[in-house]
Amino acid sequence: MxxxxxxxxxxxxxxxxxxxxxxxxxxxxxxxxxxxxxxxxxxxxxxxxxxxxxxxxxxxxxxxxxxxxxxxxxxxxxxxxxxxxxxxxxxxxxxxxxxxxxxxxxxxxxxxxxxTREEWWIPNYVLETCPDATNWEGLNACADQFATAETSPKGRFVGPPADWGKNYADRVNSLEMDFEAINVGQAATLWAELQSAYDRKEPIVLFNWTPNFIESKFEGTFVDFPEPAPECFTDAAWGPNPNATGDCGAPRGxxxxxxxxxxxxxxxxxxxxxxxxxxxxxxxxxxxxxxxxxxxxxxxxxxxxxxxxxxxxxxxxxx
Amino acid sequence: MDIAHTTDEARPWSGRALLALPLWQFFVVIAGGILLTTLWEGFARWPDDLVIPMKEWITRFFEWLGKEAAIGSYSFKDFTRAISDLLSYPLEWTEALLYRGIKPLGLPPIPWVAVVLGTAILGHWIGGWRLALFVGASMLYLSIFGLWKDSMRTLSIVLVAVPIAAAIGLFLGIRVTRSKRAAAIITPMFDLMQATPHMAYLVPVVVLFGFGQVPAMLATVIFAMPPMARCAILGIQTVPQDVIESGRMSGCTPRQLLWKVQLPTSKKTLMLGLNQVVMQTLAMVVIASLVGASGLGQKLLFSLQQLRLGAAVEQGLAIVLIAVVLDRLTQAYAYRETIHYSATTSFFQRHKHLLLFLFILIVTFIAANFHKELAILPKKMTFTLGREIDFAVREFSKNAYDYIGPVRDFITVSILLPIRDFYLWLPWPVLVGCIAVAGYRLGGFPVMTLTASLMLAIMLFGFWEPAMLTIYLVFSAVVICILIGVPIGVLASRSERIAKVTMTICDTLQTFPSFIYLIPVIMLFKVGDLSNIIAILAYATVPAVRYTYLGLKRVPEVLKEAAIANGCTPRQKFWKVEMPFAIPEIMLGVNQTIMMALAMTAITALIGSRDLGQEIYRALPTADTGRGLLAGLGIAAIGIIADRLISAWATKKKKNLGIE
Amino acid sequence: MSDQVQISCRNVWKVFGPDPAGFMKRHGGQPTTEALASEGYIGAVQDVSFDVGAGEILIVMGLSGSGKSTLIRCITRLNDPTTGEIDFEGNNILTAKPKELIELRRHKMGMVFQNFGLLPHRSVLSNVAFPLEIQGIDRRERNKRAKEMIELVGLGGREDYFPRELSGGQQQRVGIARSLAVEPDVWFLDEPFSALDPLIRTEMQDEFIRLQQLLKKTIVFITHDFEEATRLADRIGIMKDGRLVQLSTPEQMVLHPANDYVAEFARNAPRDRIISVKAIMEPAAQNTPTDHPVTGTDRIGAAAERVLTADHPVLVIDHEGLPVGQVDRHAMTKALFGAV
Structure with missing residues (x-):
């Protein structure tokens, strides 16, 4: 005042x-x-x-x-x-x-x-074992490669902090993917997970965005999901799953x-x-x-x- | 019950009293609780629509306070702004001296060379050559590792927050010793504040004062003040009666008595309080940067964000060194004996330290005009091991993972997850009932009422599930802390050399910003409950070690000699004489371990979990005061429940052993 | 000793418990021992009355817990008595306002404490000058007076020392100097020598006697050491369980103890240094030899050899040499060794 x-x-x-x-x-x-x-x-x-x-x-x-x-x-x-x-x-x-x-x-x-873009992201070495992982269906086909002891047999998706307003558990359900979304507490945790997996060439799929410093340090690509339209969230019939809303990704731009x-x-x-x-x-x-x-x-x-x-x-x- | 009583009497120190409790009470509670769940769903899980919306009320209250509340034409907002303005003056001045320079006068800040040498001179004045060397070298580190400006920012907050916190603490402490009414209000408030994680204070501060240096300092002051008050109370109350009476008989007014007799006489305790304030202030450096404090804490979080662990370690070390320097200086000052000069000592002799500093200050100021390196070390000349540390950590995690991975998976899946599911399944009447029974058995009706109603409140305000997850994480961690900490404490009590090393490690672990541990832990253990638990361990094992060590050290020599004289083998002596005697002290250590573990949950929230710590952490960016405060109080409540039960037990034991 | 009364205590009670005033009222100001015990009150000082004359040394003695320390604290109002009346130079000290009380302590009272009560952060000089500083006397004046006091107690040259650098005896000298710095009318000493080694204690008692000969203060002195009491006192008051059991001269106490409790104390007293010849003499007979008479005011210790080696009663004379009585071997033996 x-x-x-x-x-x-x-x-x-x-x-x-x-x-x-x-x-x-x-x-x-x-x-x-x-x-x-x-x-x-x-x-x-x-x-x-x-x-x-x-x-x-x-x-x-x-x-x-x-x-x-x-x-x-x-x-x-x-x-x-x-x-x-x-x-x-x-x-x-x-x-x-x-x-x-x-x-x-x-x-x-x-x-x-x-x-800007915020989406699921994989390091490029993942493509060696799961060549179609650049889109969600291809990724889902080798979900078991991303499994950990807790999530097995489902794959693990390392998601952003829960309060970033993104409900990936819902998206996984809507698209009927074999993944379990876990939330980290802070972005730094994402990168620690990535670094550790990257050094050991272990398959990992995690939340990332651009522009971000990650792209200059790690080689990787975003996973393409169905491009969203307003109907995605209101009309169940829209999108790959005719019975669910929310079956789409985040905007690419x-x-x-x-x-x-x-x-x-x-x-x-x-x-x-x-x-x-x-x-x-x-x-x-x-x-x-x-x-x-x-x-x-x-x-x-x-x-x-x-x-x-x-x-x-x-x-x-x-x- | 009679049988239990006689065994208790017969072997008062056996520690088996707990086992001899009439377990039937627990059975009744457990069976009854489970039975109730078949009658009404709400006994298994409290229905959401019956939750008291206290969260929303508190949030709305603070929003109202921040936006609308007013007395006459002065809004509450004006009041908070006035406080901010008031606090910003000393801060701005300190900042100007240390790193900004006084722009209107065209004056540069104090050159780093002068600060380093000045600190060394101060160290020599207070504690001699060794202290001088140590503090000088520590300050030098800040400069040659290129952390000068950020260190000075942090130091500015510390230098302003410490006197303010100390003054408020002193004032409140004095009030408590002088008025029973004040004591009745202030003392329990401090207890509650101590049990509440620091992060929880930040939320209301942010809502009322916003982001930035001043609100961060304010949060620091609030957090660092209670130890000063405690020490002031202790100091004033332990001034020898003779000294007080001699003051009164000299004709002191109450005010003269306080300022000329009581306070100077309790100097050592007050300095200890000041020391605590300093340490707490530095413990807040990183957390305060979450509400906008710039400096080392902010840079450290940023480094972690960028996965530059090495840089974070160097910044963390800088915080530790500033803490240790201030700690050593204040402690040395507390124990410093005043020296008397004879009348013939010259002015120069008396003030040689001050004069030398002034001389250096002037010389460096002038020299810095010609050689910029003296004002602030250019980046070219600084030094870092950041990349090397990063590399080492990465290599380590890469190589160790193969061994750790399977262990991690086994512990997580076979041990932790079943325990977690058990806690989440536990119907509330069972847990509340068991707490009530334990409370009644150990401390009678008052303890029972307090502990059981705190647990009920957690449920009624809608925090049952996060609270259960907190209890699960904390108690799993505490069990491991005890398994690790107690043996180390025992080992330390056997050998002075081990003790010295152990205690140094303990001190470092406690001052080192706990955020840094998180990254390697995640690299090795991935996001999950085990990472949370391991991060808690790194911090909370310390009290278990320390109290075990102290407890065993305090076993009277006579007792040990008597044991030997009675023909005990070393093993018998340890288990039958020393351990039983030390148990109450060790239990206090367990108590502290629980407190620390609870406090850590607010920090391990950064890894990712769904416990109360996460609730607090989430409340911060959304300014959800109700959620943050209540979750903080929820942690405090769990701490208080554990504390009351354990203290009641320890008091009973101590009484039986005849200690105090 | 003069007849002027400096301090006068009347029916002083100090009762500890939940509601001392109410308790005293319920029992009409004179509760019985049973009433105290049954209602959970402690009567630290019970119904104590006595006067202290100007220039007199009154020693209150008793075992720990007898109430002597509480009593001295009632007189100085460090503690407030529950009921009773205490006049200090004719003014009721119990109704004095805080301000008047402070004035009184600043100018009329000085006190020495068992554990010295020195301020650890101040030098000797500054400790002694402390009461003067409190009054607002300027530095030069107060330091001058403090130095005089330090000289007086024999600590000259140690003005800049700190209490921790001094021995116990020296520390108490500082305590004494401080208590005298304001030139008080009445000097309170609360077990001043009890914390000292026996050798130092005697030395300090001598010092005390020397000072008192110089200063002639009114003194209330607390001790638990009967020998000390008899050595220094004009009169001794013995306390037991809060009550003043006997108040008399040391000599009376030894010769006529009021009860077994006092007799028990008096038993080990150095009778030779307490009892005067006057107290055990009988009227002189006509035929008492007049050679080598003894003086009536002498202690019997001084006269013992003369009396015990004489085969006849020895004449007792006063200061002017006039005969006042006689004393024989039998009386002397009885006095020296107590009633046999």
């Missing part, structure tokens, strides 16, 4: 000051000394890209602060004005929280060119959006115009993640390197 008030006062003061300035520049940057708070999450691409955006703003003369936050609660904080900008909002895992926050006053600052506090436009007009133009492609995001995950740079260093490599892209945002 207090901060909002302070900002409001500040923005009024700056607009008055601007009105008084005779040589009417477009805008004197920065319009406010208050820091622009950029959200940071705990996955690589987001950390690099948030630094890239932050650096662009500080070079324009803005005070920038980074605050780490959780992927779900961040949107409420942005709606409240506690934080101001999020560079990566994923359709697959954040859609409902994002949309709820937009209702509460958060601003949808547009989508990136990049598309989900959106990746930016989220912003509604006050940015008034408080830092110039910054707002830049942020609206910020746009990443899949290749650019993968390159950013690669520098950290494979080359071992810190996110800050990667951001600088990325900016050097993509100077023309950034120039396009700033104009």
């Amino acid at each position: 207090k901060r909002n008030l302070k900002l409001a006062v500040a923005s009024i003061a700056t607009s008055v000051a601007m009105a008084l300035t005779l040589n009417a520049h477009a805008a004197d940057v920065p319009e406010s000394d208050e820091p622009i708070i950029i959200v940071q999450n705990n996955w690589t691409s987001q950390l690099v890209l948030s630094n890239v955006v932050g650096n662009v703003l500080s070079e324009l003369g803005y005070e920038v602060e980074y605050v780490p936050s959780d992927s779900q609660l961040q949107f409420t904080a942005i709606a409240n004005g506690d934080m101001h900008f999020q560079v990566e909002a994923w359709e697959g895992s954040m859609k409902s929280a994002f949309e709820k926050a937009v209702e509460e006053g958060m601003v949808d600052a547009g989508a990136h060119e990049a598309v 989900g959106w990746l959006k930016k989220a912003a506090w509604s006050g940015i436009a008034d408080t830092w007009p110039k910054a707002w115009s830049v942020l609206q133009r910020v746009n990443f492609s899949n290749a650019q995001i993968a390159a950013a993640a690669l520098m950290v995950d494979v080359d071992g740079m810190s996110p800050e260093e990667a951001a600088e390197q990325w900016a050097a490599d993509n100077a023309d892209v950034i120039a396009g945002w700033v104009e």
Whole structure:
């Protein structure tokens, strides 16, 4: 409340000051000394890209602060004005929280060119023993290769944390697959499972997404499921199983959006115009993640390197 | 019953009293409970629609508190913001000094060289050369492993949170010693707080204060404060009567008595409290990063996320080293004897440490302007073993898996899963009934009422299944902890050398961020109950070791000599004299083991399970306060039930043995 | 000793239990031993009355648990008595407000404790200056006075030591210096030498006597050591089970114990150093030889050789040399060895 008030006062003061300035520049940057708070999450691409955006703003003369936050609660904080900008909002895992926050006053600052996908995923060596595993029917045919002591004779699917809003047990039922979906508590657990299996060339099928650092470290492919349509979830007749709803996969091209506090436009007009133009492609995001995950740079260093490599892209945002 | 009583009297230390309990009461409860399930489904599994919606009420209450609650024109939100603002000032200043620099004045932060040397000088002032060398080297590690900035971020939170937690703890402790009413409210609150996993506090903090450095610090303060209060109470209450009376006879007002007599006299206990606060604060570093604390904890979680175990180990070690440095410094300060200078000692002699530090500070500040390496070590010059550690762990898991895999499968399928199914099948009247009977037998009516009603509450609020899974995991782990821990404790009590090594390992295990264990455990044991149990073991075996060691160490020499004089073989001496004497102490260790294991379930939730720990962990990102708090209290309730039953038993034994 | 009364206790009771005041009221202020026992109350101090004259050394003695420590704490109001009246210099101390009480302790009372009660974090100087610091006296003044006190108790040169660096006897000297720093009217000593080795204890008793000759304070002194009591006291009060059994001079106590309990204490007393010649003399006969007379105020120990080696009664004279009586071998033997 207090901060909002302070900002409001500040923005009024700056607009008055601007009105008084005779040589009417477009805008004197920065319009406010208050820091622009950029959200940071705990996955690589987001950390690099948030630094890239932050650096662009500080070079324009803005005070920038980074605050780490959780992927779900961040949107409420942005709606409240506690934080101001999020560079990566994923359709697959954040859609409902994002949309709820937009209702509460958060601003949808547009989508990136990049598309996202979250789906079952196998390392490529699996294809040696189960050549058709790139689609769900082929995978299901060799379900027993993925069995563990607890799930035997069914195969084991290592699923995402239960609160990521994906009910794979239901999908397994709807598609009548011979798999049992287990949930991990945290993404790191997925990767530990993957690393251990990968080193031993043990068959494994697990939840993964793109863009993600995993693709730069492990060779593998997504398993294709029936492309979803709205009817998949309402009409039992739709899809491979005529008797069940939910017999389809996740969208292969989900959106990746930016989220912003509604006050940015008034408080830092110039910054707002830049942020609206910020746009990443899949290749650019993968390159950013690669520098950290494979080359071992810190996110800050990667951001600088990325900016050097993509100077023309950034120039396009700033104009 | 009479028979049971006489055996009890005849061999009070035999530990067989439990076996001699009239088992028929348990049989009645078990048979009755199972019979009830045939009458009504609800006796097997409490129907969902009869669950009291306490979760929703609490969540809504906190939402209301965070959004709407107001007194007059001041909303509760204004209040929480005011606290945040208040806390952010000292934090910002410390951060400016340690790593941000004071921008408006164009001043850089204190150069790392000055911090390292400064810590060493402080170490020398407090504890001499050895301490100086140790703390200096530890701080040097932070710099040459490239962890300086993150360490300073973490240190900033610690340096601000510790005095605040200590001050609040001291204040509350003083209140407790001065007012019976305050004691009646505060003491049980602390007990409850101690039994509740830290993660559960985070949820309301997030709802009311949001994410970021300040809320994380606040959560840390809440969590680290009780030990200070406990020590303050202990310290004030154990000031010798003579000293207090001499203070009063000198004409002290109550205030003078407190500040000039009671508090300075209990300095050692208070410093111990401060030490505890420091350790707890550092134990919170990683957990606090879940609500937005930046620094080592955040970087550590990020490293784990990226599967860079080596980096996580280095960051974890940094946390441990900061903890150990602060621990050694505070402890050395507590036991430091004030030295008296003679009147002829010069000003320079008296303040040589301070002057030397100021000199270094100024020199490095100036030098850092020309040589940037002195301000912060550039990445080129830092050092890491991260990849090597990663490689070693991967190689190990790759090679060990062939041996571990079959064992894991056997234990999981043949032992753990049947036990789990049993717990999940167990009708609630049977379990509640058995707890009630045990409570009554061991501690009479009050213990029975408390324990049974806590268990009932867990069910009525809709946490039966997660609670059962928690009990299953925790008690399976505790059994193994005892099987491993007690023999190690026994071994340690036989030889000073083994004891020293064991205790060092115990200390390290307890300070090392437990998150790190999870990754190798998952690599070796896969996601599953056994991984949960093994991760719990790594942490919760420590008290079993420690208390066994202490219990055996405390057996009076005379008793052992008497045993030898009576012609006991070493084996007889151990089983017939030492062990029975140490059993009550060992049971307290078991008690602690259970507490630790319960606390660990909130962390092993990251592996994946469906227990109460998972409920807490899930509540955090969704800001589901009711779920998180109640699940936390559920864990506390299980802890309290176990504690009351075991303590009642141990008290009985101790009385029989004539200890206290 | 003067006639002026410094402290006066009247019917002081200190009862421990769930509701002491109510208990006392129910029993009309005079509960019986049976009533105490049956209702689960402990009468730590029971119906004690006595006066302490200005400049007098009153020693309260008894075994542990007899109530002597509680009694001294009632007089200083470290404990609040349940009922009774205690006048300190004519003012009822039991109705004194906390503030008045603090003033009283700051200026009129000094106390020495069995375990010294020194502040471990303060130097000798700072410990002794502590009561003055509490009053807000400025550093220079209080340090000056503390130094004087430290000189007085013979610890000069150790001002900067800490209590842990001193022996028990030295620590108690600090305790004594501190209690005297405010120049109190009344000096309370609660078993001041009990925690010390026997040799040191005698040394400290001598020190105490030296100081008292210098200072002439009114003193209430607690001990469980009868010999110590007889050595230092003007009058001794013996306590048993909370009651004051006998209050008299040491000499009276030895010669006329009030009951078997007191007699038991007195049995091992150094009679030669307690009983005066005056107490055992008889009126002088006309024919008593006047050579080598003994003085009436002398202790019999000093006169014993003369009396026992004489084959006739020895004349007793006062300070002016006038005869006041005579004492014979028989009386002397009886006095020295008790009633045979």
